[in-house]
Structure formats: C-alpha cells, structure tokens
Amino acid sequence: MTTHDPRYRPATLLVQGGVERSQFGETAEALYLTSGFVYDDAEQAEATFKNEVQHYQYSRFGNPTVSMLENRLALIEGAEACRATATGMAAVHSALLSHLKCGDRVVASRALFGSCHWIVSTLLPRYGVKTEFVDGADMDQWRAALATPANLVLLESPSNPMLDIVDLQAVSDLAHAAGAIVVVDNVFATPLLQKPFKLGADVVVYSCTKHIDGQGRVLGGAVLGRKKWVEDTLVPFIRNTGPSISPFNAWLLLKGIETLALRVDAGCRNASTVADFLAAQPEIARVWYPTRADHPQRDLAMAQMSAGGTLVTFEVKGGKQAAFKAMNAFRLIKVSNNLGDSKSLATHPATTTHMRIGAEERAKLGITDGVIRLSVGLEDVEDIKEDLAAGLAAIGR
Ligand SMILES: *Cc1c(COP(=O)(O)O)cnc(C)c1O
Numbered sequence: 001m002t003t004h005d006p007r008y009r010p011a012t013l014l015v016q017g018g019v020e021r022s023q024f025g026e027t028a029e030a031l032y033l034t035s036g037f038v039y040d041d042a043e044q045a046e047a048t049f050k051n052e053v054q055h056y057q058y059s060r061f062g063n064p065t066v067s068m069l070e071n072r073l074a075l076i077e078g079a080e081a082c083r084a085t086a087t088g089m090a091a092v093h094s095a096l097l098s099h100l101k102c103g104d105r106v107v108a109s110r111a112l113f114g115s116c117h118w119i120v121s122t123l124l125p126r127y128g129v130k131t132e133f134v135d136g137a138d139m140d141q142w143r144a145a146l147a148t149p150a151n152l153v154l155l156e157s158p159s160n161p162m163l164d165i166v167d168l169q170a171v172s173d174l175a176h177a178a179g180a181i182v183v184v185d186n187v188f189a190t191p192l193l194q195k196p197f198k199l200g201a202d203v204v205v206y207s208c209t210k211h212i213d214g215q216g217r218v219l220g221g222a223v224l225g226r227k228k229w230v231e232d233t234l235v236p237f238i239r240n241t242g243p244s245i246s247p248f249n250a251w252l253l254l255k256g257i258e259t260l261a262l263r264v265d266a267g268c269r270n271a272s273t274v275a276d277f278l279a280a281q282p283e284i285a286r287v288w289y290p291t292r293a294d295h296p297q298r299d300l301a302m303a304q305m306s307a308g309g310t311l312v313t314f315e316v317k318g319g320k321q322a323a324f325k326a327m328n329a330f331r332l333i334k335v336s337n338n339l340g341d342s343k344s345l346a347t348h349p350a351t352t353t354h355m356r357i358g359a360e361e362r363a364k365l366g367i368t369d370g371v372i373r374l375s376v377g378l379e380d381v382e383d384i385k386e387d388l389a390a391g392l393a394a395i396g397r
Pocket residue numbers: 087088089090092113116156160185187188206207208209210219220221
C-alpha cells in the first residue's frame with residue numbers, strides 16, 4: 001500500500017497520509033515556501049497551461065506542501081477531493097459562493113458560527129440569493145422549508161455554542177429531494193468523531209484553525225467533496241478569487257494533524273469528565289454535552305458521533321454578572337473566543353462570538369447571558385476542575 005491508500009486506518013493516515021518526498025528523501029514533510037514555479041523550457045510552460053502535463057504553476061492555484069495537506073485531509077475524511085484555504089471562513093465562503101447564483105435558495109440551520117450566520121443572513125441576500133433559517137434540531141421545520149425547491153443546505157452539528165445536534169441523514173434526504181447539496185461545517189466534531197459523507201453530506205468544510213492545528217498557531221480551512229464538484233465548481237472560484245492558504249500555514253497544519261487523534265481523544269475524555277463535574281455544582285443552571293444523559297438529543301449524538309467532542313457549554317445561575325465573575329476568577333482557563341486548542345479556553349458567547357447576531361436571535365438559539373462555552377484542553381483534568389471550582393466559588397463573593 002502507498003501512503004495514499006485509504007485502506008490505512010485513521011491514525012496511520014494522520015501521520016503518513018499523502019506524503020510526497022522530494023529527491024532528498026526528507027523524513028518530515030517539506031515546506032515549499034515559494035509563490036511560483038519554473039519550467040524546463042517554454043514548451044513545458046505551454047503544455048502545463050494546456051493541462052497536457054502536470055506541473056505546479058503558482059501557489060494561488062496549488063503548491064506541493066498544500067497538496068500534501070489536501071491529500072491527507074481527503075484520506076482521513078474519505079473524500080474524493082479537498083482544497084485547503086486560508087481560513088475556515090474562506091472555506092465556507094468559497095463552498096457557498098462557488099455553488100450559488102442569483103435567484104437560488106439556501107436553507108440553513110440557525111445555530112451557525114457567527115460569520116457563517118452573517119454570510120447566510122446578510123451577504124447572500126445582497127446577491128439575490130433567498131435564504132431561510134430553521135431550528136436545526138426540529139425536523140418539522142426542515143420538512144417545511146425543504147418542501148420548496150432549494151439549491152444548498154448549510155448546517156453545523158454539534159452547533160456553536162449550544163451543541164445542538166442535527167440529524168445529518170434525515171436532513172440530507174430531504175435536501176436531496178428538494179434539489180439541494182448539503183454542506184456540513186464539521187468543526188466541532190473534527191474529522192475523527194463524525195463522518196458527514198457517510199450520512200449523506202455532499203460537501204464538508206473545516207476551520208483547520210481549530211483542532212487540526214490545535215495549538216493556536218495558524219489560521220486555515222478546508223473544503224472536501226466529490227472530485228467533479230471540486231474541480232468544476234470550487235477550483236475555478238478559488239483559482240480566480242484567491243482564498244489560498246500559505247504553504248507555511250499548510251506545513252504547520254500537516255505537522256499538527258499528526259497528533260490530532262491523540263489530542264482529540266484526550267480532549268474528549270477531559271471534556272466528558274468536566275461536563276459531569278460541572279453538572280454537580282450548585283452554581284450551575286445547566287450543562288450541555290452531546291453524550292450526557294441529560295442532552296435532549298443524546299441518542300442522535302451517540303448514533304452519528306463516536307464521542308462527544310472537546311467542548312462543554314454551561315449556564316451559571318445569575319446571568320452575565322455571575323458568568324463574568326467566574327471567568328475572571330479562572331487562572332488556568334484563559335478567556336478567549338477561540339476553541340479547539342490544547343489550552344483550555346472559556347468564551348462568553350453573548351458578548352463576543354454571538355454579540356452581533358442580536359438579542360432576539362440569541363434568544364432563539366438559547367444563548368442566555370449566563371452561558372459560558374468551554375473548550376477543554378489537554379491540561380490535567382484535576383487542575384481544570386480545580387480552576388472551574390475556584391471560578392464558581394467567586395460568583396458568590
Ligand atoms: C472557527 C469556525 C469557523 C471559521 O473559521 P476561521 O478559521 O476562524 O475562519 C467556522 N465554523 C466554525 C464552526 C468555527 O468554529
């Protein structure tokens with residue numbers, strides 16, 4: 001088997017998948033920090049532009065380090081093709097804008113990452129695309145919205161920050177019957193815990209900034225899908241609009257992804273322990289974690305995910321004031337709007353990531369002023385629990 005063989009198991013593909021060695025036989029993936037490429041002669045340049053020979057042309061179109069990342073991501077995801085982008089939002093934006101045109105219709109789950117919500121609610125309508133939001137957990141709303149023909153469905157599961165679960169197979173079936181492709185933002189599940197293509201998705205997008213880098217260093221994104229869609233629809237858009245990733249960032253992501261399975265596994269174990277710990281504390285009104293018995297969609301989460309993920313969302317009693325007191329008293333856990341890092345990070349969505357969507361939309365999503373999103377890191381779980389306890393104790397003071 002070559003390192004491009006999808007029969008290798010995920011842990012193997014994460015480390016070796018897609019490697020292309022240069023004539024020097026380097027062990028680690030080479031960093032081709034170059035914007036352009038040279039040809040042997042003018043004939044080779046002509047043949048390259050005619051697509052008669054394969055040769056890198058320009059790093060906006062393709063780069064060997066970036067290709068290694070794309071091939072590795074495609075192998076792990078079980079996708080026919082992948083294109084890496086500069087950020088997760090470049091991935092979402094490219095997937096949507098490359099597929100849609102004026103007059104098209106998009107149905108999206110309401111519980112989207114803030115910028116994805118803005119693209120659907122604000123940007124697409126400017127270009128004459130009709131958009132409609134539904135509550136992702138409510139199949140009746142999906143059924144009603146997809147009774148009318150549509151071109152694209154966008155959803156996120158588990159959602160940010162309330163960890164709602166969308167039934168990927170059921171929504172994909174309805175979407176396909178309505179004529180739509182299904183785009184799944186799989187960031188919270190990571191490529192390891194949930195396989196959207198097996199559940200009917202047509203396109204999967206990632207912010208590689210999160211667990212794939214996982215160490216808070218670089219931005220990156222990826223779009224995965226069928227070869228024909230990627231080559232005919234996505235690639236012309238990326239080539240000509242330029243959301244391309246830097247080879248340096250792609251190289252860091254290639255090295256980060258080697259430890260993805262170890263990090264996600266440890267993060268899930270810590271998160272599950274932390275969720276149970278939080279649920280037992282008197283200062284807590286409610287905890288959301290997909291595989292906990294009190295999650296309203298636990299059965300669905302267990303059916304389509306192999307673990308609950310590295311995020312825990314909880315609501316403290318006492319609203320914004322109590323949430324701020326707790327966050328300000330954390331020492332180990334850092335206040336940040338990022339997630340998927342090896343360091344534990346706490347976010348107050350109502351005043352940061354989800355401030356701009358407005359109070360009315362937040363209320364629909366269940367994001368109250370007491371809600372804190374915790375991205376559980378790789379520290380010793382006893383230290384994380386002690387830090388949380390100290391934060392909660394500060395609420396009463
Ligand atoms: C972070 C994130 C994005 C955007 O990714 P960037 O790399 O920050 O552009 C999109 N969707 C989800 C679910 C995210 O968490």
